[in-house]
Amino acid sequence: QTKLVEITDIEKQKAILEEAGQIIRDGGLVVFPTETVYGIGANGLDADACRSIYVAKGRPSDNPLILTVPDEEGARQAAAVIPPTAQKLMDRFWPGPLTIVLPRKPIVPDAATGGLDTVALRCPDHDICRAFLRCAGVPVAGPSANLSTRPSPTTAEEVMHDMDGRVDMVIDGGPCHIGVESTIVECNGDDGVTILRPGGVTVEMLQEVVPHVQLDTTLVTGKGVPKAPGMKYRHYAPSAPMTVVVGPVDKVTEKLQALYDQAKGEGKTVGFLVSEEVGASFPHKDMYIWGRHGDKEALANQLYTGLLSFDSDQVDIILAEGIDDEGLGLAIMNRMKKAAGGHVVIVG
Ligand code: TXA
Ligand code: MG
Numbered sequence: 001q002t003k004l005v006e007i008t009d010i011e012k013q014k015a016i017l018e019e020a021g022q023i024i025r026d027g028g029l030v031v032f033p034t035e036t037v038y039g040i041g042a043n044g045l046d047a048d049a050c051r052s053i054y055v056a057k058g059r060p061s062d063n064p065l066i067l068t069v070p071d072e073e074g075a076r077q078a079a080a081v082i083p084p085t086a087q088k089l090m091d092r093f094w095p096g097p098l099t100i101v102l103p104r105k106p107i108v109p110d111a112a113t114g115g116l117d118t119v120a121l122r123c124p125d126h127d128i129c130r131a132f133l134r135c136a137g138v139p140v141a142g143p144s145a146n147l148s149t150r151p152s153p154t155t156a157e158e159v160m161h162d163m164d165g166r167v168d169m170v171i172d173g174g175p176c177h178i179g180v181e182s183t184i185v186e187c188n189g190d191d192g193v194t195i196l197r198p199g200g201v202t203v204e205m206l207q208e209v210v211p212h213v214q215l216d217t218t219l220v221t222g223k224g225v226p227k228a229p230g231m232k233y234r235h236y237a238p239s240a241p242m243t244v245v246v247g248p249v250d251k252v253t254e255k256l257q258a259l260y261d262q263a264k265g266e267g268k269t270v271g272f273l274v275s276e277e278v279g280a281s282f283p284h285k286d287m288y289i290w291g292r293h294g295d296k297e298a299l300a301n302q303l304y305t306g307l308l309s310f311d312s313d314q315v316d317i318i319l320a321e322g323i324d325d326e327g328l329g330l331a332i333m334n335r336m337k338k339a340a341g342g343h344v345v346i347v348g
Contacts, residue, residue: 002164004156006172010131016171017128021135023168024049029056031145031159032068032132033173034124036097036181036200037152037304038159039068039142040167041132044078047109050141056166059148063230064114066099066122066182068142070133075121078139080105085187085210092209095125097182097200112141114229122182128173144181150311151236151304151339154179158308179301180331184228188212195219196228198331200300219334222342238307240271242318242340246333249277249293251348256319257281263317271315273306278321286315293321296328303332307339 042049079102104119144152156172183199192212218226275293288306291298
């Protein structure tokens with residue numbers, strides 16, 4: 001039985017957050033909101049509790065978990081050292097959508113790190129989340145609260161679809177503001193970081209703090225073994241096959257029209273995940289409008305909800321409009337490419 005609670009006032013509803021913290025210390029599972037996507041939480045220092053996350057998600061257990069903490073103090077519970085570069089990143093971006101990979105302390109179990117000698121640490125920019133983490137008093141292992149391979153949930157309703165009956169409590173804190181997962185980095189010496197997963201903190205933002213920002217080569221080439229083990233899995237994926245088209249409004253519309261005509265010829269139903277401007281050319285279709293053409297914040301925010309809506313509608317194929325790679329676009333296109341199994345077409 002999953003208890004669903006809506007938190008609107010942290011002070012007045014403190015007792016519920018205390019109860020959630022107690023569930024964590026007792027080895028149970030609590031889903032919590034963050035600014036990126038919802039997370040499924042367990043005591044990150046308790047191997048059995050961590051293992052129950054893998055069961056709830058149906059996730060391969062070699063894929064390590066992020067430990068979620070309310071502040072830098074929390075990070076010190078799990079990290080053996082915080083090198084100067086990591087300190088700079090925390091000072092600038094915490095709380096916020098940046099996860100930092102650091103050497104782990106021995107108290108962090110293999111069940112949390114998938115046997116790695118490092119631990120990924122994240123401090124979300126979300127008041128309800130951090131109040132809950134303070135009540136828990138331990139680092140909370142917190143992967144996204146979806147069944148493995150499904151798109152991550154950004155509302156409590158989407159969480160319940162996947163997790164009802166699989167967790168003890170779901171904290172509803174409203175829709176997530178950003179909509180794609182945090183950026184994951186590892187530090188290279190005194191002046192560099194490698195991005196293992198692009199996210200809410202962009203390359204451009206990181207460059208303001210560290211001179212050398214590079215991408216894990218598998219992100220660039222699509223080949224080899226990614227340093228964030230989770231990046232190798234089919235992921236963020238809707239049930240239907242998907243094609244993403246990127247370019248100016250007229251060219252995207254032209255290409256989508258051709259793909260639509262072809263699908264219709266094969267008797268298939270089509271879902272559109274497009275901007276207002278492109279959507280105007282396809283009236284009366286199964287349509288999910290993500291915002292104005294080129295608006296990255298809007299697309300990040302609506303991407304997973306749009307993909308999940310097509311799972312409910314059971315369309316045969318999805319035709320989506322993507323965005324350029326600059327800024328938040330890098331994270332969005334990373335997720336879209338995975339959701340589309342690499343079917344991305346650039347036009348114009
Ligand atoms: O925004 C987020 O980060 C969300 C919210 C809920 O906080 N969480 C999230 O967790 O996306 P998850 O488990 O879905 O993704 C964690 C990623 C995986 O790709 C995993 O392989 C990688 O982080 N990871 C975890 N620990 C790592 C480590 N020690 N070294 C490298 N990659 C690691
Ligand atoms: Mg995930």
